[in-house]
Amino acid sequence: MKPSVFLTRAWLWLLVALVVVSVAGCKGKRLLSRDEEIRLGRQAGDDFEREHGRDWDHRRNGILQRIGQRIENVAEPPDYPYDFRVLADDAVNAVAFPGGRIYFYRGIFNALGYDENQLAWVAGHEVTHISRQHACRRIERSLGYELVIQLIFGKDTAGEIAGVVAALVLQDYGRDKEFEADRIGLEYTQAAGYDPTAALAVLQKFSEIQGKDPSDFALLFMTHPGNTARSDAVERYLRQRGWTGRYSRP
Numbered sequence: 283m284k285p286s287v288f289l290t291r292a293w294l295w296l297l298v299a300l301v302v303v304s305v306a307g308c309k310g311k312r313l314l315s316r317d318e319e320i321r322l323g324r325q326a327g328d329d330f331e332r333e334h335g336r337d338w339d340h341r342r343n344g345i346l347q348r349i350g351q352r353i354e355n356v357a358e359p360p361d362y363p364y365d366f367r368v369l370a371d372d373a374v375n376a377v378a379f380p381g382g383r384i385y386f387y388r389g390i391f392n393a394l395g396y397d398e399n400q401l402a403w404v405a406g407h408e409v410t411h412i413s414r415q416h417a418c419r420r421i422e423r424s425l426g427y428e429l430v431i432q433l434i435f436g437k438d439t440a441g442e443i444a445g446v447v448a449a450l451v452l453q454d455y456g457r458d459k460e461f462e463a464d465r466i467g468l469e470y471t472q473a474a475g476y477d478p479t480a481a482l483a484v485l486q487k488f489s490e491i492q493g494k495d496p497s498d499f500a501l502l503f504m505t506h507p508g509n510t511a512r513s514d515a516v517e518r519y520l521r522q523r524g525w526t527g528r529y530s531r532p
């Protein structure tokens with residue numbers, strides 16, 4: 283992405299939404315009501331969507347709605363109005379906005395061969411980021427709460443905002459949170475009736491893509507912990523739970 287993209291309103295909304303989650307999830311105090319939190323998340327998503335475009339392909343949307351419904355039904359509280367959408371972007375990625383909005387980039391369907399078991403685990407991973415309110419840790423670690431409030435509600439320059447957002451998007455939720463999303467994602471996948479071992483195929487595919495053409499690989503997934511480490515952790519967890527399936531390794 284070019285730096286100019288960082289300056290758009292979408293990212294400002296994202297920051298606002300992340301702060302909301304930060305307040306609700308980390309501090310135990312709420313700056314805004316739950317309804318406002320959800321509304322802000324949606325606005326951030328709408329801006330993000332305008333930037334990339336929405337993909338209305340019948341097959342992809344049908345698959346995602348079906349998977350989303352099943353994962354949502356087994357997700358742990360707090361309940362969020364999950365809303366799964368396809369983005370008209372060929373990158374291999376998926377992203378979760380606080381409050382329930384989840385985007386699958388168009389490119390991830392092809393990369394995973396439209397395999398619903400694999401896509402279900404990705405959905406489980408993203409739902410976990412929302413249900414466990416991971417965004418707050420990221421904000422706190424990278425910026426500190428006060429600075430974010432100041433930047434959003436106070437006077438600021440474009441340069442400052444760009445710096446803040448660049449810092450944000452260049453970081454992931456942190457290793458622990460990503461491993462947690464992988465693990466809880468397995469629980470959701472299994473509970474929803476999908477094959478959780480499909481996670482191994484997803485991570486295998488990710489390392490292939492990353493090795494072949496890193497530029498094809500969206501930033502958010504690049505900053506996740508190494509695919510080998512994730513794969514090992516997933517395998518350990520599957521063994522611990524005694525879950526086997528089509529993608530089990532000997």
Ligand SMILES: [Zn+2]
Nearest residue numbers: 407411460463
């Ligand atoms: Zn993640």
